[in-house]
Amino acid sequence: MELSTRIDAALAEAMQVGQGLSLSAEAVPQRLSATLDHAVMSGGARIRPTILLSVALACGDDRPGLADTAAAALELVHCASLVHDDLPAFDNAETRRGRPSVHRAFGEPLAILAGDSLIFLGFEMLTRGAGDCPDRALRMMRVLAQRSGMPGGICAGQGWESEPIVNLRAYHRAKTGALFIAATQMGALSAGQEAEPWEELGARIGEAFQVADDLKDALLPTEETGKPAGQDAAHGRPNAVAEMGVAGAMRHLKDILGGAIASIPACPGEAMLARMVRAYAERLTPVDLRARVAAAK
Amino acid sequence: MELSTRIDAALAEAMQVGQGLSLSAEAVPQRLSATLDHAVMSGGARIRPTILLSVALACGDDRPGLADTAAAALELVHCASLVHDDLPAFDNAETRRGRPSVHRAFGEPLAILAGDSLIFLGFEMLTRGAGDCPDRALRMMRVLAQRSGMPGGICAGQGWESEPIVNLRAYHRAKTGALFIAATQMGALSAGQEAEPWEELGARIGEAFQVADDLKDALLPTEETGKPAGQDAAHGRPNAVAEMGVAGAMRHLKDILGGAIASIPACPGEAMLARMVRAYAERLTPVDLRARVAAAK
Numbered sequence: 310m311e312l313s314t315r316i317d318a319a320l321a322e323a324m325q326v327g328q329g330l331s332l333s334a335e336a337v338p339q340r341l342s343a344t345l346d347h348a349v350m351s352g353g354a355r356i357r358p359t360i361l362l363s364v365a366l367a368c369g370d371d372r373p374g375l376a377d378t379a380a381a382a383l384e385l386v387h388c389a390s391l392v393h394d395d396l397p398a399f400d401n402a403e404t405r406r407g408r409p410s411v412h413r414a415f416g417e418p419l420a421i422l423a424g425d426s427l428i429f430l431g432f433e434m435l436t437r438g439a440g441d442c443p444d445r446a447l448r449m450m451r452v453l454a455q456r457s458g459m460p461g462g463i464c465a466g467q468g469w470e471s472e473p474i475v476n477l478r479a480y481h482r483a484k485t486g487a488l489f490i491a492a493t494q495m496g497a498l499s500a501g502q503e504a505e506p507w508e509e510l511g512a513r514i515g516e517a518f519q520v521a522d523d524l525k526d527a528l529l530p531t532e533e534t535g536k537p538a539g540q541d542a543a544h545g546r547p548n549a550v551a552e553m554g555v556a557g558a559m560r561h562l563k564d565i566l567g568g569a570i571a572s573i574p575a576c577p578g579e580a581m582l583a584r585m586v587r588a589y590a591e592r593l594t595p596v597d598l599r600a601r602v603a604a605a606k
Numbered sequence: 607m608e609l610s611t612r613i614d615a616a617l618a619e620a621m622q623v624g625q626g627l628s629l630s631a632e633a634v635p636q637r638l639s640a641t642l643d644h645a646v647m648s649g650g651a652r653i654r655p656t657i658l659l660s661v662a663l664a665c666g667d668d669r670p671g672l673a674d675t676a677a678a679a680l681e682l683v684h685c686a687s688l689v690h691d692d693l694p695a696f697d698n699a700e701t702r703r704g705r706p707s708v709h710r711a712f713g714e715p716l717a718i719l720a721g722d723s724l725i726f727l728g729f730e731m732l733t734r735g736a737g738d739c740p741d742r743a744l745r746m747m748r749v750l751a752q753r754s755g756m757p758g759g760i761c762a763g764q765g766w767e768s769e770p771i772v773n774l775r776a777y778h779r780a781k782t783g784a785l786f787i788a789a790t791q792m793g794a795l796s797a798g799q800e801a802e803p804w805e806e807l808g809a810r811i812g813e814a815f816q817v818a819d820d821l822k823d824a825l826l827p828t829e830e831t832g833k834p835a836g837q838d839a840a841h842g843r844p845n846a847v848a849e850m851g852v853a854g855a856m857r858h859l860k861d862i863l864g865g866a867i868a869s870i871p872a873c874p875g876e877a878m879l880a881r882m883v884r885a886y887a888e889r890l891t892p893v894d895l896r897a898r899v900a901a902a903k
Binding site (some may be wrong): 327328329332335336338339340341342345346351388393395396398401415416417418419421422424426427428429431433436439443444446447448449450451453454455457458459460461462464467468469470471472476479490496 | 635638642727731750
């Protein structure tokens with residue numbers, strides 16, 4: 310089965326639970342329910358769950374149901390973080406994925422609640438998906454919680470932006486890297502493997518994503534990214550393009566991806582994973598972006 | 607050991623983890639770390655974890671470490687909900703527990719992140735506390751997630767306030783009742799008992815709490831509740847005092863507590879739990895409040 314089919318089905322099942330679709334409509338706050346749908350079912354690239362399932366497959370994927378649930382849980386937490394990051398207190402983004410951001414469409418109260426609800430739903434789905442592997446599920450939940458919260462998860466990453474002095478390494482690793490590390494580690498855990506050897510691959514994919522995002526933020530107009538352009542410069546956030554220029558950032562991205570491929574632990578699906586990272590690199594740097602970089606040289 | 611001692615120790619352990627106190631200071635965003643402390647260590651009454659541990663004790667408390675962790679996790683989620691509820695998008699509360707609310711003290715971005723981080727920390731602590739009972743831990747996490755998120759948890763409860771038509775029963779049950787149900791059910795589960803028979807006790811304590819809170823909101827000044835007075839009337843929220851008057855609300859409160867005591871499932875600590883509910887009733891209606899009600903009659 311295509312990974313995207315598995316991810317879509319797992320997310321649909323999660324929405325069924327979170328939106329209370331099996332309950333009578335008057336038992337469920339319908340606007341908040343619609344907000345969850347808007348936050349999750351808006352055509353995201355599903356990069357993190359794709360990586361999670363790719364690693365699970367590379368490790369044998371002996372509990373595909375558990376892997377699917379983990380993929381959905383990770384994407385729900387990622388969507389929650391996007392909803393909260395878009396709030397006026399942070400990016401004040403008007404659009405996301407080419408549609409109005411959640412708070413623009415539904416107001417701030419429901420956006421805050423949607424983020425919170427999606428976090429809880431992610432953990433609920435993992436308790437439901439545990440099946441005959443409660444220990445695996447618990448280890449995955451610990452990874453998800455640690456890579457999302459404090460002191461080293463995406464919340465910490467966002468928190469660094471409120472510090473007078475920023476530890477740039479900790480900032481990037483937490484803000485962008487953490488959920489990619491969760492992806493590789495949860496994928497391995499779902500198939501009964503250890504988490505630790507998979508940390509570096511996740512961290513490097515996260516770094517690559519950050520640099521590619523910096524390139525897109527600097528070079529592409531809003532219509533193509535689906536979110537406001539030039540946000541890094543506008544908010545004075547550190548970014549690779551400001552540090553090393555467009556061509557330098559592009560070289561740096563290639564180096565990181567080379568390191569990512571070299572870091573893949575020995576496993577049955579090693580070659581398949583290397584192909585995935587290469588395909589992922591193409592996806593991170595669309596043809597149009599590469600042409601612009603060539604023109605800018 | 608006193609329940610409050612157990613709860614304090616479990617929360618201190620959770621803060622150790624969430625604030626990254628074992629890491630070097632420069633690896634952790636210190637302002638967000640301080641925000642977590644402000645949100646949790648502000649002298650709350652710890653009612654929900656006290657109920658959780660009381661039920662655990664009544665059921666034999668054969669895994670006290672797991673019960674303690676559950677008590678901390680529940681309180682962390684409760685504190686998270688308070689931080690988010692106080693935000694300008696909701697109550698816009700300036701004070702909480704007699705101190706500045708989190709967003710007043712640290713700003714909105716860190717308040718939003720603190721709430722999110724505390725949710726993740728609650729689940730992380732439960733994965734750490736599972737020990738030799740992964741199945742019990744998973745069931746407790748499912749209860750915690752369901753009673754916190756959508757479609758029936760405290761997020762749903764808050765969400766009802768954004769609906770054009772409010773289902774009052776679902777609203778109250780979700781907004782105030784849900785975490786009390788989590789308290790009784792997680793207490794029972796921590797000691798290896800079934801959750802279901804404990805739902806009614808939690809729901810009734812939650813109802814009692816709601817009515818007592820409505821009485822306090824209507825009758826007590828800000829200095830005594832530690833939060834702004836008259837918020838229900840100011841926000842046009844449904845409340846028992848508006849519906850049945852002060853004396854009627856007081857009678858209703860007594861009836862609910864009688865029902866709560868009657869609903870306690872047969873267990874070794876049944877009599878002890880009944881005493882706890884009575885003591886809790888005293889606490890819900892401080893002498894001063896009772897005197898005011900007598901004067902208002």
